[in-house]
Amino acid sequence: MNSLSTALLQLLLKRLAIAVPTLLLISLISFALVNAAPGDALVELRQDPRVSEETVRRLREQYGLDRPLITRYGAWLSGAVRGDFGTSLSERLPVTKLIGARLGNTLKLSLTATFLALLLALPLGALAARHRGAWLDRLTGAFALISISTPRLVLAILALVFAARTGLFPIGNVRSLQVADDWSAASLLDGWHHLVLPAIVMSLPLVAMYLRQTRNGLLEVLSADFIRTARAKGLSEWMVIGKHAARVAAGPLITLFGYAIAALLSGSVIVETVMSWPGIGQLAVNATRTRDIPVLMAVVLLAGAMMMLGNLLADVMQLIADPRLRGSSSTKPAEEARR
Amino acid sequence: MKPSLLKRIISLGRGSKRMGWTILALMYLLSLFGGFLAPYNHRSQAKDTPFLPPTRIHFVDAQGTFHLRPFIYRPRITDRLMFAYEEDSAQRFPLQFFVRGETYFWLGFIESNWHLLGGKGGEAAPRLHLLGTDNLGRDVWARLLYAGQISLVIGPLGLLLAYLLGVSLGALSGYFGGWVDSVLMRAAEIVMSLPTLILILAFRAAFPLSVTPRQVATMMITIFAAVGWAEVARLTRNLALAERVKDYVTSAISLGASNLRIITKHIVPNLTTPLLTQFALTAPTFILAEITLSFLGVGVQEPSASWGTMLADAKELAVLKNYWWMLVPVTCVFLTALAFQLLGEKGKDSAAH
Secondary structure (H helix, E strand, C coil), rough: CHHHHHHHHHHHHHHHHHHHHHHHHHHHHHHCCCCCCCCCCCCHHHCCCCCHHHHHHHHHHHHHCCCCCHHHHHHHHHEEEEEEECCCCCCCHHHHHHHHHHHHHHHHHHHHHHHHHHHHHHHHHHHHHHCCCCCHHHHHHHHHHHHHHCHHHHHHHHHHHHHHHHHCCCCCCCCCCCCCCCCHHHHHHHHHHHHHHHEEEEEEHHHHHHHHHHHHHHHHHCCCCCCCHHHHCCCCHHHHHHHHHHHHHHHHHHHHHHHHHHHHHHHHHHHHCCCCCCHHHHHHHHHHCCHHHHHHHHHHHHHHHHHHHHHHHHHHHHHHHHHHHCCCCCCCCCCCCHH | HHHHHHHHHHHHHHHHHHHHHHHHHHHHHHHHHHHHHHCCCCCCCCCCCCCCCCCEEECCCCCCCCEEEEEEEEEEEECCCCCCCEEEEEEEEHHHHHHHHEEEEEEEEEEEEEEEECCCCCCHEEEEEEECCECCCCCCHHHHHHHHHHHHHHHHHHHHHHHHHHHHHHHHHHCCHHHHHHHHHHHHHHHCCCHHHHHHHHHCCCCCCCCCHHHHHHHHHHHHHHHHHHHHHHHHHHHHHHHHHHHHHHHHHHHHCCHHHHHHHHHHHHHHHHHHHHHHHHHHHHHHHHHHHCCCCCCCCCCCCHHHHHHHHHHCCHHHCCCHHHHHHHHHHHHHHHHHHHHCCCCCCCCCC
């Protein structure tokens, strides 16, 4: 085995060994938390005069709400390891089905946003670094400051105002009701039309983050000796930046990318709720509002798993990009992009 | 004269820290004196004038006569469905500084009824709504200021509690090491292995859905402390680890100082600068968390005002289209986030973004 696959295997095993107990602990703690509140999902039902005390009692039994906490956790866990996360209390659907239906939407939104951000940030950042202090540098700098300090909540509401006032974009949902969900051109076009605004809102803070990292990372590298050598050899500026500098500057960018993946769920909570995009984030909020414990548990675990996966992805890409890391197996996870 | 003034403004902008502090100071001062600066209470409703646009302040009356003292007209509803209004220019109502009006409690306990601005003649004068009214006819300007008292305060208070917790646990962890360290750091890692907002929602689920205004503050501060301590603890621990091996700690030990004394009197004071910096960096996260929770309907609840609940009112389609003044809280949220961002900017390299 070569050093890359050894290092990858080591990393994977190590992460797996940490992931399993961590997810278990997360599930235990969050189970205790979400069950700690007085009142359950049936609390509204109980206040309804049309529903008899007997019905409520039967429902409580049916959902297992009358048993002690630790028994319920055991039951939940034995289901969860077999891929059964219970039934949503508010939607009367299996949780896995509910999440499955929405995960695709969240991924569609976040991956588009990430792609869009990279597409904008990489060339602009490189140009800004190349022409440091020029008008483009200052313009992108101001843009980065503004968009990094604009909360997604604000961006999302401004996007709503734009959509409502101009009528150029639809508000909410992934497709129009009258358009069929198939692979026809009309359906695809409609889907894209719905995607544009949420994706832009989702990606703006990412653009700023990548833009800064690209520019500052490149600037740091461009002053290194090997760049001077490359220039002295008479290489074109395109080759100097694209081939020599970019490889070194890519390291921190890759890390950032992985952590951004890990943080996507956090960002999507706000965007999805404000812009009525039926994804996991919106599901999490709805579950909190309706005290839908099975859904909430599943979302929390999913978020934890996605975070770990994102960190792992960052480290794997880092290992592939930078051979120096392969000797020692210590790559440290960071949480900067968690928010 | 002109270029030098322009230059000065630009140089003020360059000192991004100063700009950040200025914005923050202004926001806190405005909401601190909210009761005085707003003509009305944030809860008082004028049910006959919902969605009233900002009151126009006039100097020139319908006959074209100029008046030194500004005045307003009484609004008259013209469209009860869309809530359109026109001004009744038959009678002028002059404005006045320092008027007596609705009672409020400054800092929560000093009773007063002085307001900065109001119509002459008290109750008889039409209401002065600088930023219009919301769906219940409540003054948006007043709600904005009162909401600031909640939105600007709860997050930092929660963070403060998180710091008390995190610094103590982190210092213990870094100073003693061993099993104390591993248990505490494991716990911190668990907390940090979840995205902040999801974690906050999970903690929110531990509380009943509807809570009284008084409970809301306690609840949010508890949630923020429970979420925020981990990062602080880890930072403190790593800093404390570095401090522990320094000579001054060794000398203190050799002088026979107790563990408690070394931690509180020697180590923690040396950590203040990095911890304060981190505080400024994380404060906006928690301010935004309060706004987000309130926006989502699981935080501050009516009739209390938070910038989050105000934005929730504003996101209705009809409001987005027709009543722009309901969207003013957006600027407050943006300015707060911008101010903290400016505070955190690295000032040394002006070429760095």
